[in-house]
Amino acid sequence: MRGAAFAVEAALRQRLVDQSGCFRPFPARLHGWGDSWVVIRRVVLRDFRSYRYAAVDLEPGINAFVGPNASGKTNLLEAIHFAATGTSPRTPRDTDLVHWGAEVCSVHLEWDDPVAGRRSVDIAYHRQRGKGLRIDGQRRRRLTDLLGQLP
DSSP: OHHHHHHHHHHHHHHHBBOOOOOOOSSSGGGTTTTTTEEEEEEEEEEEEEEEEEEEEOOOSOOOOOOOOSHHHHHHHHEEEEEEHHHOOSSSSSGGGBTTTTTTTEEEEEEEEEETTEEEEEOOOOTEEEEEEEEETTESSSSSGGTTOOO
């Protein structure tokens, strides 16, 4: 059984990690990117969930978020999802994303696009005014503009 488990782990690792050690959560060809990869480089949170402020620089490859329960690991992943899609995978109410006592939360996400180079998304939610979005510094009015930006 031990050999079989090792073989399964090796097969999964081969599918999910390339030669340079970069994690590949989905086959890129499903998104039309060929053999290219997107590498998230930086995440900055302001008044997002449990974070007043956090700036996280990521390296190519697998990045592990380790900490005790309720230390913000899931909130960080939720922030990346929020910046990539404009929605939370955990709640339909955007007000839940705003840190207690704050009026606005924001997420800044930078990534390396294999075609366009360094890209960025800035998304904010204001309790009174709703969401605001910038892609590569350009203000956008529709959240659907996020579709396809970050596979």
